[in-house]
Amino acid sequence: MVNKLIKEAKKNGINLEVLTSIKNIATIEVLNDNLRKFYIDNNKTYTLKAIYNEKKIVLSYKSIKDIDGIITNIKNIGCIIDNDNLDRLCENDYQNNDIRKIEYDYNKIKKDLLSLNSYKEKYPDILNVNSIAQVEISQTIIDNENHHLEDGYSCVEAYASASMSKNGVVKTRDVSYYGLDFDIDVIKRKMDEAIKDLELEFSATSISTNKYTVLLTNKVVNSILKTMADMFLEKNIFMNLSLLKGKLGKKVFSDKITILEEPVNPKFIVNKYFDREGTLTYNKEIVKDGVFKLSLNNLEYAYKSNTKPTGNSNQLVNYHIKEGKCSFEELVSKLNNGVIIDDVEGLHAGINHITGDISLQAKGKMVKDGKIVKSLNMIILSTNINELLNNVIEVGSDLEEFDMVSSSPSLLVDNITISGSEE
Template identity: 30%
Template sequence: MNIGEFQEALFAKGREAGFAEMEIYYANGRSVSVSVLKGEIDEYKNAQTGGLSFRGLIGGKMGYSSTERLDQESIDYLLEEARSNAEVLENEEPEELFAGSERYHSVNTYSPPLIGTVPDQLIEAALSMERIALDADPRIDMVRRSATSVSESEVLIVNTKGLNCHRQHSSASASIYVLAKESKDAKETVTGGWFDFSLRSFDDIDVEAVALTGVREAVSKLGANTVPSDNYPVILRNDAATSLLSSFASVFSAESVDKGFSRLKGKLGEQVAGGNISIIDDPLMENAPTSKAFDAEGSATARHELVKDGRLLTFLHNRKTARKAGAANTANAAKGGYKGMVEVSHHNLYIAPGTDSLDEIIRGTDRGILIVELQGLHAGTNATSGSFSLAAIGYLIEHGEIVRPVNQITVSGNFFELLNGIETVGDDPRFIGSCTSPTLKVSSLSVSGA
């Protein structure tokens, strides 16, 4: 039974069983992935995941159920399970199904042929990246992982009030992770890697560039040492800045604000960052992997400026938080899978880029540290207070030039203070996930080293 047939049969039988309103949330995904090690296939996976959640109003109460199978037996189970827990669940507030938005933007994130990429092509690309990396520099001791994948997914939300939203997504990726040492007998080892993707075709990915970039990321860290503890001007390269922004993205969620988990509570309309900082959530971007036309509740998505020229304009809302706050719904409802509860999350959250390149920012720094990797983000950040203390890897800058790699340092500060201390915003955001930042130069951060 396909999803369309299943939904029709479920709603028909649900009406007979006394359900006044009903909704399904269907999510399905398929992926083919390959990883190689020492010239051999290390792992090959052809996976399919997904399922369907159901909610229905019966006897004035909303009941819930879910299944992984689309067959007649599952229809009976879903209705009985929803009826049973409707009788015992105590809902905090009455729930209403959403009839849908008036208009939805078109977002193209699906290429049907992509999932049909021949497995041999994925295997050869992974092997090729491994060979290129090993041949590129004698200091590459081992390719720990060389991997390729293609995937596709779909989400369907349909209810008896007229909502009918469907989206499909496809992507291809290639990644490499290498280990380097100065010589075969050397004890010091460093790691590095790189990743690229395409939403259209695996052929769009330059696997040679992925391999060579991964090599450069690793060997450039050889010979690293610490620096004296001090306050330094710090350049957070785009990937490090993205990691930091991602760790604190929840402070813009109305859910976090309502629970007292964000220092931005009560600051709408106020200056919360420097005038050179604008933070945007744009789910309608082209060629961004997390773009979408509707959220987990079926609300039409749109571009929203959360912070404009340093001033806080809005939080991210789903329908529930918007009602509670008396604010406009920003269509940021999210679910962690088809069984998940509806929460609030960003789609494509990013700091608006500036005009300076990374090279220009480095040249404009007389003495400072360029950070390319932050570690311990889960344990070393506190989204409520904004404080962070993170192990970091990077490079020492003197007189506008990189002079050597740096490790064994810890960088500390406060995210909210950092937003007000950004001297320069780079021109280099790299949209490879749901959160993105260009390179950021911060006037001063505490660095603990020697």
């Protein structure tokens, strides 16, 4: 059907490329000792990239049976839009014959999630243990008149949270998991730590608004860097929508900061060998020793900026700050007196992508003389991405993968404002 559509389009003067995305997603949710939901989503989407009338047209369909209707739609749109013909179809072929395939046992995953209810039995103050595991099996195929690319992956993302109630006050902590296969032991190890934090939270206080030396855990750094990833896109730089406009080749962050994208590094759980336009991906340095070295392109903006496409059409894969040499414990020791931030909320609204301003609800711990002395909540991390990455004192060695987009180490950062309600 795809080839027939491409041929019919060609007869009508349309150069067409079809990206077929097949996703099979299973989601299992458990609350305490009950299965809450078991969802299966079988999803096939055709994304069409057409060059017609010297314009690029992108459309998405669940079915491509109505070939005449699709061709009419492409022609109508191609006659009205103004985009420059700076795009082209892919000129690569690729076949991944080494896709790591896992036979997922959903019943076992369900039983493993139900086993987390043991925390409720072990800790009488625990109100709820909620957990979700999502298995994704994905296949991507790109076809145009002369080229064919095919790749796929599978992975599991999971999340578990525990809530605890004391004297009518409820506190929660959550952990996340990402892997090729599901591993309940990793989740349990993280939950053990989370429950210790949870118990500490009942004595948590806010702090007074001030500048602090701050240790951001890898989870927090990952959340911020992932949200800010679009600042590196050439499209946003070109459109005046990135704070890195005019900064290519200049020092923008601390020389401790090197930022990489490694879509084809086998040490990561998922590798992606081509992007959504069929550009072959490669490992690259975006920022090296604080200097902004490379903006990320799709085909159109590579042409507009007279650079090579970087394989970043609509995606970043295994994007991360290069890890340092200090373990998390060594970072705590170096922090000596300051604040650990181990949880942030409100990322979709609390980060300004144009200015880089960051204002996020946070939780954490106060450290005095290298030791954790109390838990903190009702505090706000108030900074700017430039300030944050310029004030880095040390980068941790604890690089952790959180999903296929990004990974992070922890960062020790000087002179960052934390807002709080204490006088």
